[in-house]
Amino acid sequence: MLLAIDTSAGTSVAVVDRDRGVIVEAGESDTRRHAEVIGELIELCLRQSGVTVSDLSAVAAGMGPGPFTGLRVGIAAANTFALGAGKPVVRVVSHDAIAFGHYAAGGEGPLLVVTDARRREVYWSTWQGADEFGLPQRSQGPALAKPDDLPAAVTDYANYRRLDATEVSAGSLGMLAEGLFQQGREFAGSQALYLRSPDVTVPNAPKRVS
Amino acid sequence: MSEEPLVLGIETSCDETGIGIVRGTTLLANVIASSMEEHARFGGVVPEIAARAHLEALTPAVTAALAEAGVTLQQLDAIAVTSGPGLAGALMVGVGAAKALAVALDRPIYAINHLVGHVGADVLRTPDAASESPLAYPTIALLVSGGHTSLLLVRDLVSDVELLGETIDDAAGEAFDKVARLLGLPYPGGPQIDRVAASGDPKAIRFPRGLTLPKDLEKHRYDFSFSGLKTAVARYTEQRTDAGEPIPIADVAASFREAVVDVLLTKAIAACLDHGIPRLLLGGGVVANARVREVAAERCAAAGIELRIPPLSLCTDNGAMIAAIASQLIMAGHAPSTLAFGADSTLPVTVIQA
Numbered sequence: 001m002l003l004a005i006d007t008s009a010g011t012s013v014a015v016v017d018r019d020r021g022v023i024v025e026a027g028e029s030d031t032r033r034h035a036e037v038i039g040e041l042i043e044l045c046l047r048q049s050g051v052t053v054s055d056l057s058a059v060a061a062g063m064g065p066g067p068f069t070g071l072r073v074g075i076a077a078a079n080t081f082a083l084g085a086g087k088p089v090v091r092v093v094s095h096d097a098i099a100f101g102h103y104a105a106g107g108e109g110p111l112l113v114v115t116d117a118r119r120r121e122v123y124w125s126t127w128q129g130a131d132e133f134g135l136p137q138r139s140q141g142p143a144l145a146k147p148d149d150l151p152a153a154v155t156d157y158a159n160y161r162r163l164d165a166t167e168v169s170a171g172s173l174g175m176l177a178e179g180l181f182q183q184g185r186e187f188a189g190s191q192a193l194y195l196r197s198p199d200v201t202v203p204n205a206p207k208r209v210s
Numbered sequence: 211m212s213e214e215p216l217v218l219g220i221e222t223s224c225d226e227t228g229i230g231i232v233r234g235t236t237l238l239a240n241v242i243a244s245s246m247e248e249h250a251r252f253g254g255v256v257p258e259i260a261a262r263a264h265l266e267a268l269t270p271a272v273t274a275a276l277a278e279a280g281v282t283l284q285q286l287d288a289i290a291v292t293s294g295p296g297l298a299g300a301l302m303v304g305v306g307a308a309k310a311l312a313v314a315l316d317r318p319i320y321a322i323n324h325l326v327g328h329v330g331a332d333v334l335r336t337p338d339a340a341s342e343s344p345l346a347y348p349t350i351a352l353l354v355s356g357g358h359t360s361l362l363l364v365r366d367l368v369s370d371v372e373l374l375g376e377t378i379d380d381a382a383g384e385a386f387d388k389v390a391r392l393l394g395l396p397y398p399g400g401p402q403i404d405r406v407a408a409s410g411d412p413k414a415i416r417f418p419r420g421l422t423l424p425k426d427l428e429k430h431r432y433d434f435s436f437s438g439l440k441t442a443v444a445r446y447t448e449q450r451t452d453a454g455e456p457i458p459i460a461d462v463a464a465s466f467r468e469a470v471v472d473v474l475l476t477k478a479i480a481a482c483l484d485h486g487i488p489r490l491l492l493g494g495g496v497v498a499n500a501r502v503r504e505v506a507a508e509r510c511a512a513a514g515i516e517l518r519i520p521p522l523s524l525c526t527d528n529g530a531m532i533a534a535i536a537s538q539l540i541m542a543g544h545a546p547s548t549l550a551f552g553a554d555s556t557l558p559v560t561v562i563q564a
């Protein structure tokens with residue numbers, strides 16, 4: 001069983017089990033309240049699922065891409081929850097969770113997922129489809145682009161079914177993590193997927209005041 | 211819970227990831243991971259860089275603090291975290307991490323005011339210096355750092371803190387950074403100015419003391435302003451440069467530092483005298499400045515005021531001071547915070563616990 005946390009869009013928390021599926025999922029779609037709701041959502045999922053901390057085998061963290069401030073809240077929470085629980089963290093690309101949910105619900109074929117990156121930009125990824133275990137096969141991305149540049153940025157743009165997503169389901173993320181583990185696939189790296197450097201410039205010489 | 215609670219404190223309001231562990235008023239661990247060097251070439255703290263660094267540093271710092279204290283997570287009685295004031299994105303990392311840790315361990319959580327935390331640093335004792343006299347109340351507290359310049363009246367650490375005044379523009383530490391840049395000195399400016407000023411004449415140039423004129427004092431008796439001072443330094447260096455004269459860097463640094471220290475201590479001592487409170491506590495990173503400590507000692511002695519300065523490692527931002535306030539709250543019977551609090555970048559000092 002896994003506790004899954006994703007804050008790459010809104011805040012989504014779930015308790016999932018390889019055999020039982022998504023036991024409980026709870027979320028808040030407001031993209032400015034991650035820090036407020038994260039603790040209550042974790043507590044609620046544990047209480048409603050009747051799953052104790054020691055029942056869990058790991059904590060699954062959505063690593064983005066996602067706007068920075070919110071994304072970090074979920075990763076930080078997954079890290080310290082895992083530390084407190086004495087369990088490992090497994091990391092998953094949040095876009096893969098969207099694709100996993102799409103294919104699990106019967107979707108087929110090439111898929112393009114687009115999510116909001118703020119500052120008039122979007123994050124995007126593509127998949128050719130899902131494999132025999134339902135695991136999405138990512139072919140491009142995740143990457144960052146201006147919305148108008150997408151047709152040029154995505155190779156074979158016209159071949160993809162486009163899905164503009166506003167939410168990432170921690171239930172999907174957790175079930176994907178279960179599948180990746182079961183099939184011995186690689187998880188995501190430990191770095192948050194910001195896909196953008198901090199927005200700073202080296203200052204010029206001080207301006208004259210007189 | 212035992213009488214002396216074992217508390218882990220998490221502080222991420224600016225550029226230091228601070229994890230502290232205290233038992234009652236005894237300091238067991240104070241681990242600080244700073245991202246200061248990453249900000250150096252930008253001449254000041256870059257919020258996004260600070261927040262990214264917090265995420266990387268937090269879990270290793272918790273593990274290091276547990277090792278330093280020789281305790282396990284399961285032994286903790288409570289989790290404490292800075293909920294404000296500070297940089298919003300940086301605060302959120304700590305708040306998210308603290309909540310998840312509290313839920314995983316099934317322990318109460320205390321959301322603590324950062325500024326009150328600076329005052330709380332004074333109650334901490336190392337295990338071998340446990341007999342020192344505790345802070346008496348009421349006290350005036352002067353908190354000065356790169357992020358804040360505040361004058362507080364503390365009647366009770368866990369229930370009654372009043373803001374007397376604060377900076378209306380730059381924090382004093384920020385003014386040090388900006389003037390250091392004007393003089394071609396690296397970031398952070400405080401230690402650089404301190405070093406250069408040692409060989410300078412503090413009376414060489416009479417720089418302005420912000421908000422000390424009678425008309426300003428009516429409205430801003432305990433407030434500070436450093437932007438006029440910074441501009442005066444800039445104007446002075448420009449005039450010298452325009453005239454083709456060298457800038458006497460040591461004298462400028464010493465005179466600037468004297469202006470900052472003078473106004474800080476003049477207002478702090480006035481607050482003590484006005485309120486009949488013979489106690490002054492200093493806190494914040496600027497306490498590292500030798501001249502601040504020197505002038506504070508002189509003027510407090512002259513005015514019959516008891517001066518308290520916690521060790522420097524507890525004056526700069528740290529998690530131990532946050533744990534210390536939570537520990538005081540617990541021992542005073544205060545209930546924990548609910549899990550619903552957020553990061554509040556402008557949390558007023560009157561809100562000791564969010």
Ligand SMILES: [Zn+2]
Nearest residue numbers: 355357494527
């Ligand atoms: Zn501070």
